[in-house]
Amino acid sequence: MQSFLNWLDARTDYRQLLAPIRMRVLPAGPRWAYSTASCLLWLFIVQLVTGLLLMLSYSPSTTTAWASVHFIEQTAAGHFLRGVHHFTSHALIILCGVHVVRVLLARAFQAPRELLWITGLLMFPLMLVWAISGNPLSGGLSGVSQIEVEGHIIGSTPWVGPLIQRILIGGEEAGHLTLTHLYFLHVGLLPLLVIGLLLFHIGQVIRHGLSVAELGGPQDDVSRWSAPNLTHLIAAHTSPLPPPRLKYYPYQTVRNMTVVTVVLGIISAIAGMHGAPLDAPADPTLPHTPRPEWYFRSLFELRRYFVGDWEFVATIIIPGAVLGFFVLFPMLNRKCSPRVSLIHRALVLLVGVGAWIGLTGMSYLRDWNDAEYLASSAETEALSARARDLADRSLLPPEGAITLLRDDPKTQGPLLFARHCASCHSHADASGQGMVASEPSAPNLHGFGTAAWISGKLDPQRIVSEHYFGKTKFTEGDMVSKIKELFDGIEEAEAAKMRDDLKLVAQALSAEAALPRAAAADHDAQAPIVTGRELLSGRLACTDCHKFRDQGELGSAPDLTAYGSREWLLGMIGNPQHERFYSGDRNDRMPAFAEDTEHPERNLLSPRELNLLVDWLRGDWYEPPTTSIPAQRRNATLAGN
Amino acid sequence: MSQPHLDLHQTPSGEPRRGFMTHILAAGIGLLVGAVPAVSGLAFFLDPLMRKKKDGSGDGFLKMPVSLEALEVNGEPQLVKIIMNKVDAWNTYLNQPVGAVYLRRADKETIVAFNSRCPHLGCAVDYKPSEKHYFCPCHTSTFGVDGVKQNEIPPRDLDALEVQIRNGGEVWLKFQNFRATTPEKIPVG
Ligand code: FES
DSSP: OHHHHHHHHHHHOHHHHHHHHHHHHTTTTTOGGHHHHHHHHHHHHHHHHHHHHHHTTTOOTTHHHHHHHHHHHHHHTHHHHHHHHHHHHHHHHHHHHHHHHHHHTTTTTTTTHHHHHHHHHHHHHHHHHHHHHHHGGGHHHHHHHHHHHHHHHHSSSTHHHHHHHHHHHTTTSSHHHHHHHHHHIIIIIIHHHHHHHHHHHHHHHHHHHHHHGGSSOOOTTTSSSOOOOHHHHHHHOOOOOOOEEIIIIIIIHHHHHHHHHHHHHHHHHHHHOOOOOOBBOOTTTOOOOOOOOOGGGHHHHHHHHHHHHHIIIIIIIHHHHHHHHHHHHHHTTTTTTTHHHHHHHHHHHHHHHHHHHHHHHHHHHHHHOOOOOOOOOOHHHHHHHHHHHHHSSSSOOOOOOOHHHHHHHHHHHHHHHHHTTTTOOOOEEEEEEEEEESSSSSEEEETTSHHHHHHHHHHHHGSTTTTTTTTTTGSHHHHHHHHHHHHOOOOOHHHHHHHHHHHHHHHHHHHTOOOOOGHHHHTTTHHHHHHHHHHHHHTTTTTSSSSSSSSSSSSSOOOOOTTTTTTHHHHHHHHHHSTTSGGGOOSOOOSHHHHHHHSSSGGSSSSHHHHHHHHTTTTTTOOTTTTTOHHHHHHHHHHHO | OOOOHHHHOOOOOSOOHHHHHHHHHHHHHHHHHHHHHHHHHHHHHTHHHHHHOOSSSSSEEEEEETEEEEEEBBBEEEEEEEEEEETTEEEEEEEEEEEEEEEEEOOSSSSEESSBBTTOOOOEEEEEEEEEEEHHHHHOOEETTTTTBOOSSSOOOOEEEEEEEEETTTTEOOOOOOOOSSSSBBBBO
């Protein structure tokens, strides 16, 4: 072995290369605090390795990004790996901050270490850009809207801003090229830049760390690997004996590795339990309120104080000045006595950290007190969960993940209803949950077609409430008078009997709707349904006005055949003035949303939208089984293919 | 390669003139060889700046799915999605929602249209009927129902779009996006 190592050394000089580590002595002894640097290095390596591995299955384009990330989540260990990559990026940023603070406290930026300090400082913003360039790669809602807003912020820089914005986004609108460009930054350019700076940084550590003392010369304490820091000074004052001179390796190394292990342990635990977030696929038509990552919250808050023409102060001047100040700090601090320098540094630290925490906290407080924002972010979370459920259900179509929510009645229904229906109709349950029109002037459509909803309409009191016909001209109409007539001057016992009969009618009509959620109930209630049908065209004589199956005529009231079914609703919303519904002037303000069957593009609702709206009104959408075990389903899918 | 003329003066012996020429030659060849990947790389990198959106056929006006009569005079603005073919690098997507506009009938004859994109940083503004203004949730810009900004956050008013009433009641609109953050309306694309 020894001879092999000698052979190797003769050819590579590896012993000399390793000497800075093997021979380094720590005059002040090993310190836990020194571990920040080594911890950063290891986390950096973790990022390179996990990032490289994720590239195995990631594909940057608007059609494939989200799908491939969802795929990664489903592969063995992909969920964990992506989680580690995600949370390590946050840990790296935190540790970068801690490291800068430690170096500042240790005054370790003094001559001749200025370049060490500057390269370190430059890596910090690069690290932030590196992190945010990774966020949109998943093609998720928040990541993509973040980069769009960031693009506009960059674009607001005079002269070069719009050009950089265009190159970053790859055009005017976010699209395929946004992802390929960010990918280029995230896995190509930025790693190269950071690695270059890092090598230089480490080179400087080695260069300046090799003090005379470390080579066995006379003790000289000033420009050592770490200049005396606060704790060292205190230790020197309080302990009578000088600390033992221990070698860096293994005494510091063992501390470093302990810290790295603990940090990675925490990251792995979080990654294993939560995994990295995966938002709904980005779609500009989905409601979403973008917010920056926590490390940009302070700048986001700052922008509130510099509005209009002054925005550039918050976007460029202040961040630039802070970076510039820190870069120049060694020079400003050079002539100071240790005591004055200490005061300076403590002040900078207090003001800097204080301002950062203050601004960040203020920004979060503002959001936590903003009901509208909270609702919007809860909505984003719900959309994201929904998209994941739908994607778990089957493999994605080649048009990409954007179709998941675009073709989902549960997602699109409320949006369409809010846009087209909610100025007149509410869609809210008994407790008021759902959409409540500001001035309801038409029936509440929550539960439309269910036996409960129809029962309400057949109740003499409820039919004239604003839940049904109260705010329409039908309060004066034949339907209302007919229902009232049924109960006119009858005994309570008879009224109870009448209510039971109407319940059967409601059940029969609800069976016409064939709601998927009521399929089992309809199936079990064949007898009452048949009775209800008989009442409808028999004793209660609904068919005097309404058509029902082969009884009655069209023209005076809506057709009750297949009432509330998919095709009935498509027709009713498409054109309520059709003779099947409210022909002529019997229609009360309900617009025709898809009247022109020849030119669907001229209609308020496209055929697609109309279908989504109707499916949503009928509660006809996919729900994941409540006891889903994704892993099992995944295995089944994989086995099936 | 650095400061060849210094070498020239400081070399006491040898062939300074030829040395100088060699420097020039080396630098020249180096530049030439380096220029090929540098220039082509730069051109490739800057491609998004040179790409111009191809203009669609026609006058750029789209027929809106609402007619003049369908909108109430001086009523609430109505949000309408803009559906167009969308080009994204190597794909064309047919009939995609590419944006949204608010249409409002200001008086009997005129429709006012605003791009729903906030001129501040491009989030979507939302019309709040209860407050009778447009609100942007990103940095709380607000605009009156006439599109005029109501606080100092946005750089300009909402972007009004050209509207034409054709054939007695059809609403046609020229959809455009404008650059965010600038006080002037600069069309993009
Ligand atoms: S994007 Fe609308 S306020 Fe900032």
